[in-house]
Amino acid sequence: MRAVAKTFTQKVMTEQLRELERDGLVSRQSHAEVPPRVEYRLTPLGQAARPAIEALRVWADQRLREVVSDGHRPGRAGARRL
Numbered sequence: 001m002r003a004v005a006k007t008f009t010q011k012v013m014t015e016q017l018r019e020l021e022r023d024g025l026v027s028r029q030s031h032a033e034v035p036p037r038v039e040y041r042l043t044p045l046g047q048a049a050r051p052a053i054e055a056l057r058v059w060a061d062q063r064l065r066e067v068v069s070d071g072h073r074p075g076r077a078g079a080r081r082l
Helices: 010-022 044-069
Strands: 026-031 037-043
Touching: 010 026, 010 037, 037 044
Parallel strands: none
Antiparallel strands: 026 037
């Protein structure tokens, strides 16, 4: 996971994973090893969210450049509100 999220610090990644665990989207399993190892897996609730997350990813891939280049950012003149 670290290779995918190079821009995250270890602290931020841990905080986000713990929040997802509290929300019931992932489960956490600690292994008593040296060095310590932790595995996270999607719960059934997390699996159920995958289609919505994938749809959002596809939308973002298609529209991100348009949104950024057209200046549709909060606080800018001409920004659209949802």
